[in-house]
Amino acid sequence: MTFIKRKELTPQERAANGAAALAKALDARGYLLAYHRMLCTYDPDLMGAYDNYYRELTLLERSFTYFEREVVWLVLLTSAREAYGDIHMPRAEESGLSRAQIHDCMALAGVAEAYPAMDFSKSWSKWISPEEADARYARMVEVARGEIPEQIAEIALVVAHAARKCRAGMRFHLKRATALEAPAEKIAEGVSYVMLPCGGPTLVEACDIWDEFAREGGCPPPWVLG
Numbered sequence: 001m002t003f004i005k006r007k008e009l010t011p012q013e014r015a016a017n018g019a020a021a022l023a024k025a026l027d028a029r030g031y032l033l034a035y036h037r038m039l040c041t042y043d044p045d046l047m048g049a050y051d052n053y054y055r056e057l058t059l060l061e062r063s064f065t066y067f068e069r070e071v072v073w074l075v076l077l078t079s080a081r082e083a084y085g086d087i088h089m090p091r092a093e094e095s096g097l098s099r100a101q102i103h104d105c106m107a108l109a110g111v112a113e114a115y116p117a118m119d120f121s122k123s124w125s126k127w128i129s130p131e132e133a134d135a136r137y138a139r140m141v142e143v144a145r146g147e148i149p150e151q152i153a154e155i156a157l158v159v160a161h162a163a164r165k166c167r168a169g170m171r172f173h174l175k176r177a178t179a180l181e182a183p184a185e186k187i188a189e190g191v192s193y194v195m196l197p198c199g200g201p202t203l204v205e206a207c208d209i210w211d212e213f214a215r216e217g218g219c220p221p222p223w224v225l226g
Contacts, residue, residue: 006045017044025051028059031087057192063185066095068152071105072190075156078109079163080197104146108153111137111144112160115169134172151180159190162206163198170209171218178219188222 009017022040026032028051039047064072070092077085092102118137122130145153154177161169177187191210195203207222214221 014044018042018047020044021047021051024048028055029087033084054196057196063183063189064152067097068155068186069189070095070097071101071148071152072156072159072193074102074105075109075112076159076163076190076193077197078106079112079160082197085197098147101147104144104148105156107144107146108141108148108156109160111140112157112164112166112169114140115161115172116164116166119168137172138176151177151182152186154180155182155187155190158187159193162191162194162209163202165202165205167209170206171213174210174213174219184220184222191222 018040021044022032022036025036025040025047036047039050058073070088073085073088074092074097076082077088089102092105097105115137118133121128122133141153141157148156154173157173158170158177161173174187187210191203191206194206210219210222213219
């Protein structure tokens with residue numbers, strides 16, 4: 001593999017392109033982060049390509065409603081401990097989430113972290129029933145989701161476990177989301193969000209876990225091409 005040559009820009013051209021890219025990023029988001037300024041200064045073409053990706057991933061309507069999208073984002077960003085995700089708080093309010101529902105999203109992210117402990121406890125099989133452990137976790141989920149509709153809560157929990165690289169948790173909620181007839185395209189949209197706060201390798205692992213479970217017949221597949 002070789003590098004693809006770029007057209008050389010003069011310092012003046014780069015500065016003009018950078019200023020335009022910065023203005024576009026600010027207009028699209030309503031805010032600027034440190035890396036936006038860095039990329040616009042030194043690599044405005046890359047910033048432009050990233051800005052298009054960000055727009056496609058997070059701003060354009062895909063399969064989620066606006067409400068559903070922000071539920072998943074709040075649960076994901078909390079699971080990923082992404083402090084810069086606070087832009088999604090006003091977006092959640094704009095999408096129709098009440099303050100109670102915003103708290104419900106925080107509770108869903110919190111209860112997802114109980115799953116690894118419950119799953120670990122199954123190793124003590126002399127005392128712990130796997131079925132009972134799962135049932136108790138499911139009851140915690142039901143309390144945590146509060147006023148969040150069940151189907152989107154399950155999708156959000158698939159995404160939360162994807163962010164935390166919890167294979168068993170993803171499988172648990174993929175099964176429950178499938179039982180609620182959650183469309184595969186909505187699960188795919190939610191899982192795709194993992195790229196931003198958690199990076200490409202985490203998204204690769206999440207897709208592999210989903211594919212593995214689908215091949216076992218536990219849920220619809222993550223792709224039908226290739």
